[in-house]
Amino acid sequence: GSGTSTTTTAEGGGGKVGIDHPRADSDFWNSYIKYVPQMAGELKVDLMPATNSQNDVAKLVNNVQALIGQGAKAIVMAPQDTGAIANTLQQLENKKIPVVTVDTRPDKGKVFMVVRADNRAYGTKACEFLGEKLGGKGKVVQLQGALSSINGRDRSEAFLECMKTKFPGITVFSEPTEWEGSKAASMLQTRLEQNPDIKGIYMHAGGVHLAPTLQVLKQKGLLVPPTDAKHIFVVSNDGIPQEFEAIRKGDIDATVSQPADLYAKYALYYAKAALEGKTFKAGPTDHDSTIIQLPNGLEDQLPAPLVTKDNVDDKSLWGNQVK
Amino acid sequence: MNIHVEARNVVKRFGPTVALNGAKIAIAEGETHALVGRNGAGKSTLVSILTGLQRPDEGEVLFSGEAAPALADRDAWRQRVACVYQKSTIIPALTVAENLFLNRQTERPGPIDWRALRARARELLDTYEVDVDAHVLAGDLSVEQRQLVEIARALSFGARFIILDEPTARLDGPAIERLFARMRSLREQGVTMMYISHHLDEVYEICQSVTVFRDARHIATRPVADLPHDELVAAMTGEATAAYASRSRTPGDRVVLSGEGLSLAGRYTDIDISVKSGEVVGLAGSASSGKVGLAETLVGLRKADAGTVTVNGTQVRPGDVPAAMKAGLGFVPEDRHHEGIIPLLSVGENATFPIARKLGRYGIVSPTRRRAKAEQMIEILDIKTEGADQPVGDLSGGNAQKVVFARALVDDPTVLVVINPTAGVDVKAKQALLGAVEDAVDRGAGAVVVSDELDDLRICDRVLVMFHGRVVKDVPRGWTDHELVAVMEGIED
C-alpha cells in the first residue's frame, strides 16, 4: 500500500462498491468506463453494476440513492456539478458510507478521497507550452468546453491567468463550444478568417475538438509542419490515442494526458481501502502523486504529463495502452 | 329507369350511437333526389359512405349496378361522385384557385402553371357567378363565399353523380336561385344528384323524388309530386306537425338594446338601432350587406370604429363579450364551428358556460347542478344526444346548433341576438328554436334575428333591411316575400 496508509480496523475489505459514471458521450470518460471493470478485477473490488448519470447531477443523486438502497457500502462518483452534490454527500456521511470522487472536487460535504488531476495545471501547462513556442507574442485561440463545467472553467481560467501574467504579449480569444465539435469548427473558422495571424490553439477536449480543428486547418491550408512559418501550434487536452497519432504526424504539437486509467484504478483502490478501514494522510504517494489536505477530505493529485513529440511513444501513457 | 346509385342495408355505428340502421336509398339515373330527415337522422353519414370517405359496418354501395371501388382508390371514387360536404373542405391557407383545383392543379404532368390555374379558376368562378377573386386566400372569404367556392368545385368535376349536403344552409336567396339554375342545367345534361336540405320548399322546387330517413332508418321514397308537404313532415318527424305560426305581441317601452352611430370600415356605416323589451327586430340584407358585422358588433365580438352599444341600460365597452353577457345578453354566433361549440367538451358544459358562476359557490361548478340544468335545456330544445355528458363534437350539425342556442338562452337573457339561427336545423327543430326566441321575448326580452331565411324573419315585429352597409328600410310586420326581397336586392326605393 501507499506509504501514508494505516489500517485501523482489522475486518477485511467487505462490502460492495457502487459506482456512477458521469456521462457516456465523451471519449475520455468512455475510456475511464472501460478501465473500471478491468481495474476492479485486478484490485478484487466487489463492484455493483455501474449507473450513469448522463451529465445530470439530479440523476446522479437518484442513482446514488438507488445504489445505497441496493446495499452499496462505498460510492465512487464523478459529479460534474460540484456544488449540487452537497446534500447527497451529507446523507452519505450520515450513513457512514465513504465517497471517492473522481475528476472533480466537491465544494462541500465530506469525501474520503478526491482522485483527480489538477485541471488548472492543464491550463497552465498548455499556456506555458504555447507561450514558449510563440515566443511570448501573437494571438491564440482557446476552444473552451462548457462554461458551466468546473473542469472547463478551471482550464480556461488557469490558461488565461497564466497568459496574462507570463505572456502579456499574447492575445487570447476564448470560444465557448459547449463541448460541441460543430460549434468549435465554426468558431475557429470564423476567428481564423478574422485574425489570419493566429498562431496557437488550445483545445479543452481532444475527443470533440481534435478532428474539427484539423479539418478547419486543413481547409485553410494551415496544416503544415512546425518548420513552416504558417504553422499553428496546437495543444490538446485528454490524451486519447488519436491525439498521439496527430502528434506523431506533426498535425498537433502537444496534449495534456488526463490519466483515465489511473482515475479508474485509484478510485477503486481508495474505495476498497475505505471499506477496509484504511486511512490516508497528506504527502507524497508511491505512485508519483501527492495527497493534499482539503477542508472536506483528501485529494490525490495524479500526474497529468504534457505529451509532445518527444514522449509520445511512452508506453506508460494510457493513450498508448488502449485499443 | 336505371338505378344510378344504390345503397343497400347500410349499418354504421359510432361507438354507442347507431347512425345508420339498415338504411337504403336508390337514385334513378338523371334525377335529382332529395334526402330529408331530422337532425341526426344519418343523412351526412350516408353521404360519407356514398363518397367513399367511410366504410359502412354492414351493407353495400352500388354505382350503376357495380360494386363501389375500394376505399383506398380515391381516383375511382372521384370519377363516380362529387360532393359538397356539410363540413367545410376548404383549406384556408390556400388560395381560392388552388382550393378549386386541389390535387388537379395541372392538366398534364409537370410543374403547375399558376397563371393558367388562376385563369381556369376565374373561368369556373365566372361560370357559376361566384364573385370572388381567384387569388385571395380562402381563409379570408366569408362563410357564404366559401360555400359558393365549394359548390363551384363540386360541380366542376364533371362527375355524373353529385351530392349536395345542405348547400343552401349558408346561402341567401339570389345565391340559391343561381345554384338551382345550375342544377337544372346539369340535370338537363343527365347528371344525377342527391340533394339534402332542411328547406322543404326547395325539395319541391328542385327535386323529383324524395327519400325520408328517420332514426337512422329508411322510412319512405316517393316522387315529390305524390307527397304533400304535411305528409313529408309527418314522415320525417313521425307525427303530424302543423306549420309554425308566429305570435303577435305588443312591444314594451323599455329599450333593452341600442346601438348609436355605429360604423365599421368596410362593413357598415352610421347605424342607429334600438330594440325594445318584448320586441323582435329582424336584420335582413343580401350578401355583404353588413348585417352580420353589425350583429357581431352588438354582441361584442367586434369593435366598431365609432359609436356605442348599450345593453339593458349599461353602455358596454366595445369588444367585451363578457361584459355584454353580464348586462343580460345572450347570442347565437354566425358559425357554430368557429364561435359556437367547443367540440371536446360535453353538451352540458357547452350549454352552461354563461351561467357557470351560478352553478355553485366559491368558483366551484357543481357537476350535478350543471347536469340538471343541461338536461332541462336538452328537454326544452329537444336536443338529440346520448346525454348531457356527450361531447358536442359527436352531435349532428343541427343538434350542435341547438346546443349553441341553449348556451344563448341558458341565462334567461334580457337581450337575445341570433345570427342565422336555424342554419342547418330540421323543420321541427326550427320551430323549436324560433319558439324559444319568442318564448324569451314573451318573458320580456328583446331580440334581434339576423337571417337570410325569410321564415326566420316572420317572427319579427319589424325588419331592418340593410344594403351596402346602411339600413335602407324599416319594414313592419305583414310584408310579403316579394316585397322584402325587393328591398334587400335594392330594387325597390
Added chain:
Amino acid sequence: MTAPIPRVRLARFRDLTLVPVIVILLVVGAILDPTFLTAGNLTNVLQQQSAISLLVLAEAMILIAGKFDLSLESTVGTAPAIAVMMVIPVTAGGFGIALPGALAIPLALLIGAAIGAFNGFLIIRFQLSAFIVTLAMLIIVHGLLQGPTEGKTLFELPDSILYLGSATWLGLPAAIWIAGVLFAAGIFGLGYLRVGRALYAVGGNTDAARAAGIRVDRVLYGVFIVGGTLAALAGILETGRLGAIGNNMGVGWIFMVFAAAVIGGVSMDGGKGTILGALTGVLVIGLVQNILTLIGVSGFWQPVIYGGIILIALMISRIAGGKAQD
C-alpha cells in the same frame, strides 16, 4: 336514461389508461430487484419526481389551455438562483443587495411568476408562436442564470430556501407532500372550478370560449403565471434536495415533462387531458428511470430502452384512450 352511465364511467377511466402500465412496472420492478418494492425505494422515487412533477402539472395546464411553454425548465434553475443571489453576500456569489434570507422563497416564486407573465405578454399581446417564444425564453432565462453566476454553482444558500426540499413531514419528504397537495388542487381545480373548466374551453376552441363570455386573455395570462410560479417552486424543491444551485439545474427536463404529460393523455393540441392523467405519466417515467437504475443497464444503451418504454406507454395510452393523438 340508463345508457349514459357506462359512458361516463368509461370517460373517467380514460384518465387512468396508464394504471395497467404502472402495475406492470411495479411487478417487473419487484421481480428484477428486491430493493424495488421497499418503502424506502418507492419514497425515493416519489421524492425524485416531486420537482419535475410540478413542471408536468404546470405544462399540463398550459397544454390544456392550448399553449406551450418550453422555458419552464430554465425557470427551475434561474428563479431560485436569482432569488438566492439577492439574499447572499457578494463573497458567496450574491449581487450584494443582501435582502433578508427569509425572502428567498417569495422572491423565487415572484421571479417565476414574472417570467411566466413575460411569456404570456409576448404570446398573448403580440400573438407570437408560443413554441418559439418560449424556446427563445428557454435560452434567455438560462442565460440569466449563467450570466450573473458566470457558470459557477451557488452553494452557500440561505436555510430558508433549503428547507422545503430537504425537510421531512410525518415521515415523508416535504416535497412529496407539497407535490401531492398541488396535484390534488390541480385535479380539483381543473375538474370543478369555473376557471379550471375555462382552460378546457380556451384550449378546445378559443373563439367559442370568448363567445361564451370567458375572458380568454386573462385565463391565458393566469396559466402562464401559475406555470412559471410552479416551475420556480420546483426549483426550490430541487435546490433543497441537491443543496446547491448548479448551472445545469432543470436543463433537459422539458422533454421528459412533455413525454409525461402526453403519455398521461394530455393533448398537444389543447383542450384535452386531465391532471390525474398527467400524474400517472410522471409516475411511469419515474418508475422506468428507477428500474433502469436499479438493474444497472449500461449507460450506453439506456436511452434506447428508455425511449422504447416511452413509445410503449404511448401506444398503451393510445389504445386504451381509443382516439387518435394529436
Added chain:
Amino acid sequence: MTAPIPRVRLARFRDLTLVPVIVILLVVGAILDPTFLTAGNLTNVLQQQSAISLLVLAEAMILIAGKFDLSLESTVGTAPAIAVMMVIPVTAGGFGIALPGALAIPLALLIGAAIGAFNGFLIIRFQLSAFIVTLAMLIIVHGLLQGPTEGKTLFELPDSILYLGSATWLGLPAAIWIAGVLFAAGIFGLGYLRVGRALYAVGGNTDAARAAGIRVDRVLYGVFIVGGTLAALAGILETGRLGAIGNNMGVGWIFMVFAAAVIGGVSMDGGKGTILGALTGVLVIGLVQNILTLIGVSGFWQPVIYGGIILIALMISRIAGGKAQD
C-alpha cells in the same frame, strides 16, 4: 381588377419578411467587424449553416404537412455513424462487416430514410402524437449511436464519406452547392409540383385533402422519409466538415431548426409557410451566430443576446406577416 394586384405582391413578399432583418444584420455586422462582409467570412457562414439548413428544409416540409419531427437531430449523427461502422474495420470501431467504403454514403442515406419511415409508421399507422413519438425516437436514435460506439468518437472514416463535406467545387465548398440545389428543388417542388402542393393541403386540412383524393398517408410517409434522408445527408456534410463523428454530432440542433423555420414563416400548425422563408430563417440564425463570434461576446451572456435576437426576428416576422402565429 386593380385592387388585387398589390395583394398578390404582398403575399409573395410574405416569404421575405426576414429580408430586412438580414439586411440589418449585414449592416450591423459590417459596422462591428471589418472581416464580416468579406467573401471568405460569408462563405464560411454559408458552409457552417449548410448542414443545419438541410434539417431546416426537412423540418419545414414536415411542418407544412402538419406533422413534427424532433428526431432529425439524432439522425444527423447516427445515420453516418452506423453506415461508417459497416465499412470500417473492427480495429477502427467498426462492426466487422467491412462493406466497401464507397457504400458509406448510400448506406447512411438509407438509414436516414429508414428512421423516417419508422417515425412515419408509428405516427400514421398507430396515430400516435408526432411530438412524443419523435421525442422518444430522438432519444432512441441517439442511443443507437452511443450504444454501438460506446460513446467513442469515430475518427477513422472512409474518404468517400468525408468528401462531400470537405470538397470545394468551383471555388465554393461543395456543401453550399448541395444545400443550394436542394433548397432550389424544395422551393420548386413545394411551389410548383402537385405532390408539393399536397403537403399544404394535408397540413391545412387533412379531411379536405383526403376528400380531394390526395393519398394523405402516402404523402406523410414520403415527407418523413425525405426528412430522414435529408437529416442523414446533413450528417454526411457535417462529418466531412468536422472530420470525425462524435457522439454529440447534431445534438441540440433541433431547437435552432425550429426557430429558423418558424421565424422564416413556417407555421407549427401546418399548411403554412414556404421553403424560401425557411431559408431566410436559416440565414438569420447563421448571421447572428457569426456576428456574436466575431465580436466575441462573453460566453456567459451570449445566450441572452442570442435568444433576444430570435425574439426580435420573430416579432418582425409577425409584424411583417401581419397574421397571428400559431
